[in-house]
Amino acid sequence: MTVKTVVFHALETGPALTVLGAVHGNERCGPEAIRRLIGDVEDGTVALSRGSLQLMPVVNPKAYAQNVRFVERNLNRQLYPKDEKVHYEDHLDPIVCGLLDRTDVLLDLHSFASPGGPFIFLSGKNPDELAYAKSLGVSDFVYGWAEAYGGGDSKESQGTTEYARTRGALAVTLECGQHLNADAADVGYRAILMALAHFDMLEPSCPAASGLGQPAAVADLRCVRMKSVFYRDEGASFCKPWRHFDAVAKGEAIARYANGEKLVAPEDGFIVLPKEAAATGGEWFYFGTATAYPE
Ligand SMILES: [Zn+2]
Structure with a gap:
């Protein structure tokens, strides 16, 4: 090769x-x-x-x-x-x-x-x-x-x-x-x-x-500062087919757990690299907030 x-x-x-x-x-x-x-x-x-x-x-x-x-x-x-x-x-x-x-x-x-x-x-x-x-x-x-x-x-x-x-x-x-x-x-x-x-x-x-x-x-320019990573729980699913860089408002439902509880956005921000089909315990999506382009 x-x-x-x-x-x-x-x-x-x-x-x-x-x-x-x-x-x-x-x-x-x-x-x-x-x-x-x-x-x-x-x-x-x-x-x-x-x-x-x-x-x-x-x-x-x-x-x-x-x-x-x-x-x-x-x-x-x-x-x-x-x-x-x-x-x-x-x-x-x-x-x-x-x-x-x-x-x-x-x-x-x-x-x-x-x-x-x-x-x-x-x-x-x-x-x-x-x-x-x-x-x-x-x-x-x-x-x-x-x-x-x-x-x-x-x-x-x-x-x-x-x-x-x-x-x-x-x-x-x-x-x-x-x-x-x-x-x-x-x-x-x-x-x-x-x-x-x-x-x-x-x-x-x-x-x-x-x-x-x-x-x-x-x-x-849209610049997002990384805040947190979410791991997928058994049986949890997205409330919407999220796309990378979709905006979410504080309190908006992002996902639903197997017991029916909702996971909501902690503040206004963006969904980063969502993986609907992540394995249980695997990286599911990241959450970030808007920030100015760094100078
Ligand atoms: Zn690559």
Whole structure:
């Protein structure tokens, strides 16, 4: 088995932007977006003005071939080269990390199981990274996830973005929408172009640059700060088929327990990544409240 990396170099020096797809093998939008971009660079629709663009359409090829999240180990946790390789994914660590070692900016394209549209996980307070995340044409953001649920800075929770940040890169995970959303690959493709434009790497005269448009206006941004996680009790069910980022008012019924009692929203907020069919005791949904985009 081999892993493919495509690198385009402009003749002017500049930042190295890395785009990853299918770190999770069942998330198909990243590979589709990246392959489209490769074709567009090759035919001149997209032109680089400076720097280099490192593309890895399928980071986990075996999981991608099987259309599963991972084969033996989640590649987006414990991501670092290991002396002793035990799992299949351990062999991918040095390849991905080697690429990220030579990167200034990372865009990692994912998708998710809940019904809903694209959003970005924000972490920390690096103003350059926050400006970059805001430039990608996406208007929904989840803030404080890693701080609340990621286990801090430990290597256990270290994925692509966390590893890239340890190497000084600006890093963003873009969730392009539900796995099967018709526009998920378009969201990813557009974000790659927006990232190139944000770092002045996109040749303004190329055809792709002219139709690119502007990032979402600040007034349209929705930023949710994570507050709590709910686990599913035996026999409990949602009161509505919740979609990711649905708004709920304080006191509104979210779910019903087997004994008929209702679980209501503790305050005005948003449902984050609801999983109707979560196993008993499994993560069911998250709850967050509106917050200003961090500056
Ligand atoms: Zn993923």
